[in-house]
Amino acid sequence: MMFMIEKFPTKEHLKKKQDYKDIPMAGKITNAGSSLLNKTGSWRAFRPIHDKAKCINCMICYSFCPEEAIIVEDGKVVGVNLDYCKGCGICAKECPVKAFSMKEESEFGKE
Amino acid sequence: MMVTKKMYPMTGAQAIAEAMRQINPDVVAAYPITPQTPIIENFAKFVADGRVDTEYIRVESEHSAMSATVGAAAAGGRAMTATASAGLALMWEIVYVAASMRLPIIMPIANRALSGPINIHCDHSDTMGTRDSGWIQIYSETAQEAYENMFLALKLAENKNVQLPAMVCLDGFITSHGVENVEIYDDKTMKDFAGEYKPIDPLLDVDNPITYGPLQLQDYYFETKRQQVDAMKNAKKVFLEAGKELSKITGNDYGYFEKYMMDDAEAVIVVMNSTAGNVKSVVDEMRKDGKKVGLLKLRLFRPFPYEEVAEALHKIPVVGVFDRAESFGACPPLYGEIRNALFDSEKKPKMQSFVFGLGGRDIFSHQIENVFETLLEGETSGETKYIGCRGC
Numbered sequence: 001m002m003f004m005i006e007k008f009p010t011k012e013h014l015k016k017k018q019d020y021k022d023i024p025m026a027g028k029i030t031n032a033g034s035s036l037l038n039k040t041g042s043w044r045a046f047r048p049i050h051d052k053a054k055c056i057n058c059m060i061c062y063s064f065c066p067e068e069a070i071i072v073e074d075g076k077v078v079g080v081n082l083d084y085c086k087g088c089g090i091c092a093k094e095c096p097v098k099a100f101s102m103k104e105e106s107e108f109g110k111e
Numbered sequence: 112m113m114v115t116k117k118m119y120p121m122t123g124a125q126a127i128a129e130a131m132r133q134i135n136p137d138v139v140a141a142y143p144i145t146p147q148t149p150i151i152e153n154f155a156k157f158v159a160d161g162r163v164d165t166e167y168i169r170v171e172s173e174h175s176a177m178s179a180t181v182g183a184a185a186a187g188g189r190a191m192t193a194t195a196s197a198g199l200a201l202m203w204e205i206v207y208v209a210a211s212m213r214l215p216i217i218m219p220i221a222n223r224a225l226s227g228p229i230n231i232h233c234d235h236s237d238t239m240g241t242r243d244s245g246w247i248q249i250y251s252e253t254a255q256e257a258y259e260n261m262f263l264a265l266k267l268a269e270n271k272n273v274q275l276p277a278m279v280c281l282d283g284f285i286t287s288h289g290v291e292n293v294e295i296y297d298d299k300t301m302k303d304f305a306g307e308y309k310p311i312d313p314l315l316d317v318d319n320p321i322t323y324g325p326l327q328l329q330d331y332y333f334e335t336k337r338q339q340v341d342a343m344k345n346a347k348k349v350f351l352e353a354g355k356e357l358s359k360i361t362g363n364d365y366g367y368f369e370k371y372m373m374d375d376a377e378a379v380i381v382v383m384n385s386t387a388g389n390v391k392s393v394v395d396e397m398r399k400d401g402k403k404v405g406l407l408k409l410r411l412f413r414p415f416p417y418e419e420v421a422e423a424l425h426k427i428p429v430v431g432v433f434d435r436a437e438s439f440g441a442c443p444p445l446y447g448e449i450r451n452a453l454f455d456s457e458k459k460p461k462m463q464s465f466v467f468g469l470g471g472r473d474i475f476s477h478q479i480e481n482v483f484e485t486l487l488e489g490e491t492s493g494e495t496k497y498i499g500c501r502g503c
Contacts, residue, residue, distance in 0.1 A: 020335075021338070021341070023334050025213050025274065026213040026324075027334075028321050028323055028325075030319075034322075
């Protein structure tokens with residue numbers, strides 16, 4: 001599910017000239033879902049590589065992923081959302097059939 | 112409006128607990144050990160006896176007390192705690208958080224010394240240390256004032272243009288444990304005055320989910336702090352409005368400060384909290400001998416009423432400022448503010464800084480009289496003088 005981000009802080013909002021008075025009091029984030037703007041994928045040092053052949057679709061990775069970055073379609077794990085995956089490796093650690101391997105980001109070059 | 116009042120013998124702590132009973136906050140979180148005050152002890156009794164609906168949370172430390180209070184206030188509750196001395200020091204980190212999250216928490220403080228050396232008695236080191244934390248600070252001369260200041264603080268803190276936490280300060284032991292005659296106004300009147308609390312952006316409003324206290328680094332922190340500056344400016348205005356409203360019940364005056372025999376005074380002492388009472392009695396005695404002395408008792412320390420203090424003091428020939436706290440290597444805090452207030456005045460008094468009463472050291476009438484005598488002679492210096500300290 002995608003949230004509609006209407007008020008603060010949209011990318012346009014961030015670019016616009018702002019007055020400190022326009023910002024919600026105490027920096028409160030007054031609309032839910034704004035964390036979608038913060039693409040934490042850039043923090044990643046190791047990338048999880050998913051092996052569909054090994055995967056038994058038990059959904060343990062999906063349950064454990066703190067970023068909800070495991071992409072599931074029709075009850076099957078199909079990959080990882082690299083916009084948000086921080087590369088913590090919990091999926092690889094928890095997977096009972098070792099369907100994830102963690103590879104250094106440097107191996108992928110500049111993408 | 113039918114206002115009735117009844118006089119009781121009460122300690123300052125009991126008087127504050129009475130105010131809390133009448134306000135009936137949603138949540139009170141406190142840590143029940145020294146340096147806690149009998150405020151909480153008395154209030155806990157009200158909770159146990161079912162005289163308030165308050166959710167009383169006994170937490171594991173003062174840091175947790177302030178954290179739980181912050182959480183309760185963010186959730187949308189009217190939240191309070193109380194502390195003193197090292198308890199306030201242990202809260203420190205979250206004291207700043209309460210102000211920056213703009214939560215109108217009320218916290219009475221029985222002003223007591225900070226360790227070390229280990230000491231439990233009265234001075235103002237604790238709240239003076241938090242003077243830059245973003246909290247409103249109101250100081251009380253008597254138990255009666257402390258009781259009334261609780262309601263003043265509540266109205267001020269919860270005002271939608273303010274939304275800041277407030278400390279109600281009273282002298283530890285001297286006022287918090289000393290018994291005085293206190294007039295308690297009837298419950299209905301005070302409950303009506305406190306009114307129903309309408310929180311702004313409560314976390315428990317699940318239809319409008321929001322985030323409190325997000326990370327703000329180089330991008331937004333500065334703006335949030337700037338908003339706090341404006342809120343404090345508003346607080347200065349709203350203080351007088353809230354005072355007028357409370358005055359309709361009590362008939363008392365709630366200015367930024369009380370001027371006592373100042374109109375023709377040639378020497379004035381500025382002081383906060385209970386010592387103002389001692390100074391008043393010395394002023395009365397010296398006036399009988401024709402000595403023109405007076406007192407300025409400051410009530411609101413944060414926000415600081417610079418213009419008004421300057422207006423009140425600029426024509427006084429000599430002013431002595433009494434601090435019950437030291438700022439090592441700098442001007443004592445109250446003296447620094449008073450001196451600052453007068454910088455732009457064309458006419459300004461000669462000034463002398465005094466530090467007294469650290470760690471609960473008594474101050475006596477004859478010492479205050481001596482100070483007035485030296486001030487009347489125009490004796491001032493750039494050095495702080497220490498009253499009642501050996502060899503000073």
